[in-house]
Amino acid sequence: MDWSIASILTLDGITNGAVYALLALALVLVFAVTRVIFIPQGEFVAYGALTLALLQLGQVPGTVWLLLVMALAAAVLDAVAGLRRGLGAGAVATAAAKALAFPLAVVAFAWWAAPRQLPLLVQSLLTLAIVTPLGPLLYRLAYEKLADATVLVLLIVSVGAHFALTGLALVFFGAEGFRNPSFWDARFAAGPLMLSGQTLIIFMVSIALIVALFLFFERTLRGKALRATAVNRLGARLMGISTSGAGKMSFGLAAFMGALSGLLIGPTTTMFYDSGFLIGLKGFVAAIVGALASYPSAALGALFVGLIESFGSFYASALKEVIVFTLIIPVLLWRSFQHGHHDEEE
Template sequence: MDLQIALLLGQDGIVNGAIYALLALTLVLVFSVTRVIFIPQGELVAFGALTLAAMQLGKTPPTLWLALALGAVAIAAEVWRGARGRTVDWGGTLLWCAVLPLAALGWALLAPPTSMPAQVALTLLICTPIGPLLYRLAYRPLAHATVLMLLIVSVALHGVMMGLGLWFFGAEGSRTPAFSDARFDLAGIPFTGQALVVMGVTAALMALMFLFFERSIVGKALRATAMNRTGARLMGIPTELAGDLSFALAALIGAVSGLLIAPITTIYFDTGFLIGLKGFVAAIIGALASYPLAVAGALLVGLLEAFSSFWASAFKEVIVFTLIIPVLWWRSLHTHHVEEDE
C-alpha cells in the first residue's frame, strides 16, 4: 500500500464514517430520552433512499401509505385512551398522525414533484412522521418497561419493518443520481462532489443539533429528559412529547442518511440493517451517552472498514463488528452496575 492508496481509503472511511456518525447520534439521542435501543433505525435509512428512488421512477412511494396507515391506527389508539379517561395531547397527535401524512399525500397526488430538491423534501415529509408514529404504537405503551423488554420490542419491530420493506420495494436494489457530479483532484487524490456533499451535510446537521440542544427551549427539555426522566416530569416537561421529538429526529436523520448514501451504493430493502448496526457499534463506543465519543467511534468504524476492505475484504464486516468486544470489555471493567430507576 502506497500513500495515495492510503489517502483514497481514508477518504472512503471518512465518508462512510460520516453516515455512521449520523446514525450513532440518533441512537444515542433516542436511548438517552426513551431508553430504547432503536434497532429499526437502519430500516428508516433504507426507506428514505427507496422512497426517493420510487418517486424518480414516477411511482407513488409505498412509504406514504405506511405513514397514513400508522397515523390512522395511532389516532384510533388515542381515541381509546381518551375513552378510558386518560389525557390525550390532540395537538401533537393530529400533527404526526394526520397533518404531515395528509400534506404528503396531497403533494404526492396533486402535484408530483419532478425536480430533485422537491423530491428530497417530499421524501423527508413522508419519512419523518413514521418515527413518532412507531414510538406511539410500539414503545410508548411500554414506557415503564425494562430496557431488555424495549430491546425485544425493537428486534420484533425490526423484523416487521424489514418484511414491509420487502413487500413495498421488492428484492431489487435501487440507486439514485448523485447530488453533485463534480470531480477534481487535490494533490493527486481524486475527490467527488458526492463525497463532499455527504461530509458537508453531516457537518451541517451536527452543527444544527448542537445549536438545537444548547440554545432552544425544546432542545434543553430533551436534554433534561435524557438526564433524569422523573425529574423532568416533575418540572413540567411532557416526557411523551420528548419521545415524539426524539423519534422524529431519528426518522428525519435516518432518511437524510439514506438519501446521502443511495448515490454511493445500491440500496436494497435490507441494506439499512447492516448500516444501522455499524452506527450501533459507534454508539456503543460512546457508551450510548456521549455524542462526541459516538462521532469519534463512527469515524473509527468507517476507517477500519475501509482499510479492512483492502487487506481482507472477505472479513471486513467481521473485523468491524469484532471492534465491539474490546469496547464492551473495557467498559465492563470501568463501569459500576446501577439498578434501573424503576
Template sequence: MDTTIALILLQDGILNGAIYALLGLALVLVFLVTRVIFIPQGEFVTFGALTLAFVVNGRMPGTVILLLIAGALVFLLELLSAWRSRSLAGMPRKFLVNIVIPVAVYFAAPAIVSSQLPLWVAVLFSLAVVIPLGPMVYRLVYQPIAEASVLVLLITSVAVHFALTGLGLVFFGPEGWRTPPFMEGEISLGAVSWSAQTFFVMGACVLLILALWGFFGKTLYGRALRATAVNRRGARLVGISTNMSGSLTFTLAAAIGALSGMLIAPVTTIYYDTGFLIGLKGFVAAIFGGLISYPATLFGALFLGVLEAFSSFWASAYKEVIVFTMVIPVLLWRSFGSKHVDDEE
C-alpha cells in the first residue's frame, strides 16, 4: 500500500464515519431520553434515500401512502384517548398534524414527482414525507409502553425493525437505487483528488452536529430533552412532558436518519434493507460512547469508518466481521468500570 492508496481509503473512511457519527448520535439521543435502543434507525436511512430516489426518477414513493396510513392510525388512537379522558383539548392540532398534513403531502406528490424541479426541492419534499413518520412510530408503538423495562423496549424495537423492513420491500421493491450527487467535480489535494460530494457530506454532517449542539444548549425544547435524559422522574416533577420529549426525540432521529440516507445515496446503492447494516454500525459507534457520551460516539464512528475502509483493502471478505468485532473489546473495557444503575437514577 502506497501513500496514494492510503489517502483514498482515508477519504472513504472519513465519509462513512461521518454518516455513522450522525446515526450514533441519534441512537444515543433516543436512548438517553426514552431508554429505547432504536434499532429501526436504519430504516429511516432507507426511507429517506429511496423516497428521494423515487422522486427524482419521477415515481410516486410508497412512503406517501405509509404517511397517510400512519397518520390515520395515530389520529384514531388520539380520538380513543380523548374519549376515555372526556377531553378534546388539543384535538384540532392533532387533526392538523396527523390528517391534514399527510393528505396535503399526498395531493402535492404527483405535481412534485412529475415536475423537473431542482434537487433541493425533491430533498425538502422527501424530508416532509419521512420525518413525520418518526413521531408517529413513537405514538403508535413506544408511548403506550414508555414505562416498560429496557428489555421490553428492545424487543419492541426488533419487531418494529422487521415491520418497517417488510414495508420497505412492499413500497420500494427489491431493486437498488441511487440519487444524483449534490455536488459535481473533483478537488485535488496533493496526490489525491477528493470528490466534491465527499466535502459536501462532511460539511453537512458538521453543520448538523453544530445545529444539534445549538438546539440542546440554546433552546427551551432542547433543554427539556436534556433534563429528561438526566432524570425522567425529575423532569416530570417540574412539568416536562415525557411524551412530548419522546415525540420530539423521535422526530430528530427520523430527520437525522432520512438526511443521512440522502447524503450516502449518491455514492452507495440503497436497497430496502440496506439501512439495517448502516444503522448497526451507528449502534457500534454509540457503544463506544456507552450510549451516553456524544464525543466518544463521534470518535468511535470516525474510527469505525477508517477501520472499515482499510479492512476492505486488506481483507474485504471480513471487513464487516472486523468492524462488528470491535464491540467485544469495548464492552469488556466498559464492564470493568461499570456499576448497575436503575433506570430512574
C-alpha cells in the first residue's frame, strides 16, 4: 500500500465516520435520558433515504401513512388518559387537535407535493418533516408506559420495535434498492485525493450539527432539562422537569439525526429496506467506545470505526463487517475490568 491509497482510504473512513458519529451521538443521547438501547436507530436512516427516493420517483412514501396512523394512535391514548384524569371533553378534543395538527399538515403537503417532483432540497426538508415525528410517537406508543422498567425490558422492546419497523419498511419500499442523487456534483482535486461535493456536504453538515447540539445542551433551557434528566431522572422530576417530555425530545432528536444521516449517505451507497440495521450497529459500536455516556468519546469512536471499516475493506473486503463488530469485544472487556460490577440502579 502506498501513500496515495492510504490517503484515499483515510478520506473514505473519515467520511463514513462522520455519519456514524451522528448515529453514535443519537444513541448516547437516548440512552442517557431514557436508558433505552435504541436498536431501531438504523431504521430511521433507512426511512430517511428511502422516503426521499420515493419522493424522487413522484410517489407518496408509506412513511406518510405510518406517521398518520401513529399520530392517531397517540392521540387516542392521550384522550383516554385525559378523560381518566377528569378533563372535560372540550379540553381533550382541543389537545387532540393540537397534537394532530402538524402530522395532518405534513401528510397533506406530502400528498400534494409528491407527484410534482419539487426540488431536491424541498424534498429533503419534507423527508425530515415526515420521519422526525416518528421518534416521539414511537416513544409514546412503545416506551412511555415502561419508562421505569429495567434496561433489559427496554432492550426487549427495542428489539421488537426494530423488527416491526424493518417489516414495515419492506412493505413501504419493497425489496429493491435505491440510490439518491447527490446534493452537490462538484469535484475537487487535492493531490491524490478526489473530493466530491457530497463528501464536503457530509463533513459540513456533521460538524454543524455537532456544534448545534453542543450549543443546545449548553445554552438552552430544554437542553439543560435533558442533561438534568440524564444525570438524575428522579431529581429532574422533583424539580418539575417532565421526564416523559424529555424522552420524547430525545427520541425526536435521534429520529432527526437518523433521517439526516440517511439523506447524507443515500447518494454514496445503495440503500435497501434493511440497510439501516448494519449502519446503526456501527454507530452502536462507536457509542460503546464512549460507554454510552460520553459524547466526545463516541464521536472519536465513530471516526475509528470508519477508518477500521475502510482499511478492512481494502485488506479483507469479505470480512470488513466482522472486523468492525469484533472491535466491541476488547472494548467491553476493557470497560469491564476498569469499572467492575455495579448494580443497575447505581
